[in-house]
Amino acid sequence: MSTTIKVARYHLIFPILLVAAPWALLAFTFAVNLIVTVIQGGPNPTKALAAIFAVMVFAGGLTMTRSLPFALTLGATRRSYYLGTVGLVIALAAFYGLAIAGLQALERATGGWGVSMYYFQPHYFLTGAWYLTWLSSFVGLVLLFVYGTWFGLLYQRWDTIGLFVFVFGQVILALTGVFIISGDHAWHSVGHFFTTLTAAGLTGALAALLCAGGFALIRGVTV
Amino acid sequence: MTPAISLTGLSRRYGDQLAIDDVTLQIDGPSITGLIGRNGAGKTTLLRIIAAQEFATAGTVRVLGSSPVENEAILPNVALVREDQAFPQFRVRHALEAASLFYPHWSAELAEELVASFELPPNRWVERLSRGMRSALGAVIGLAARAEVTLFDEPYAGLDAVARRVFYDRLLADYAEHPRTVLVSTHLIDEVSALLERVVILDRGRIVLDAGADEARSAFTRVSGAVEAVEEFVAGRAVLERRRIASQESAVVAGGLHDGDRPWARELRLTLEPLSLQQVMVQASARAAQQSKEREQA
16 A cells, blocks of 8 residues: 555544534534524525535645644655645545535425525535536635645744745735736736636646645655 | 664754754664753754654765655654654544554554553543653554664653553563664663663764763763872873762763773772763763863863
8 A cells, every 4th residue: 555545544544624524514504504594584595615615724734734743753755645635635525526516406406405595506606517516616625625735834834934924925915916906907907817717727727836835845844 | 784774964953053963873783772861962853853754954864774754665664753742633542543554564463462551541532641641652653663763752751660661671572572773762861771782872962972881881980989099090081070078089080991990999999880871971961061162162
């Protein structure tokens, strides 16, 4: 068995982070929204599905802080740990995306669980065919997980200072972008850029950037 | 024969602090070596570099003939469970299951026996274990891994006397059946001294003594008796410590004794005693500090 596979199995010994937490939170927010919808009446297009995506950011961070040191102690290399962890999440997310698409189909078939609650088809996201729901959820879950690993790895390498620089850096970058674009009255060009860019191209570029960055970060981690 | 551990000119710097300073060390084959030194001497950092958990700033490290850094062929044969080991959200049995996945020579039978001997509760969360129980868990993993290079970092921190005895007995018994390279770091020296075949003393990141355990014990000698007789005996030798009470004196001299020294000491009615390893460490560290001061002044 390769070390990469061992790392994936390591995460599944007690899979609270990658399996239990996302689905427990999804079940909890679903139940709360169902109760609210029953009491207040539908239609209720909730945004609570975002919870499972948010959990992936936390899971990404925690796999690189709480789970990483013991795996390296046991002889995993940084490379195999990263590949094993991200590989497992890709496999899990493919399955989770399928589950979300299935539940969405069920939601549509039952008229929103009989009470017009649209948990799996919030009006701003996942509104297309089932395979688009699967693909979007799958890619979204993986990207958010990898984004979360950055927080964990930056913390592991440079402690709180690393996190602050990362968060503030993103805010400053976003504000600078908004400032420049607004100053040049260039929002039209930005809109044009995003409308001509394919979703696959943008996602691919983002995934490559996040994964390459995460891989570069983990290579220098010490425990 | 490929050395199990070979370090050459190894240094590790953190800002302006030199945690490991030009360490060269070779451990050839199966042996139990003590890495001893005061708190902050660099013991844990050195072990972490050997296990590729930390990177060297300069120098080379070879484990079983290759660099251990990102080396999938070497790292499963190296076990280092630290005193301050961080665990995921695991119960004791999860931690052992994880170890069994990675170590190719893992002995589930030995792990089970050790868990029973240390009275470790398999279903307790690791984070709820006392310090001693955590150390015991580290000892179980380190021993049951049967890794070719087994590194213990302060393995008995927090362990009570009974558990420490279990650790020593099990280490020796398993080592006899499965010889391997064991490097034990500690500052509780005298208790482990009987286990050690070789002693490496680290002080402020530098090796200040590297010798067989018996040789290390005879590296310093305490000379006690009448002041005049002691002074006559130690004249011309490196004296590291002098204590006088009334007409009696006790002095520690560095360097081994020569053939004629013992009869001469008997003639002078002096008592010659080897130091314990703990005292050797204190004296070796003091001597290193003195030499470093002399170098700076020069």
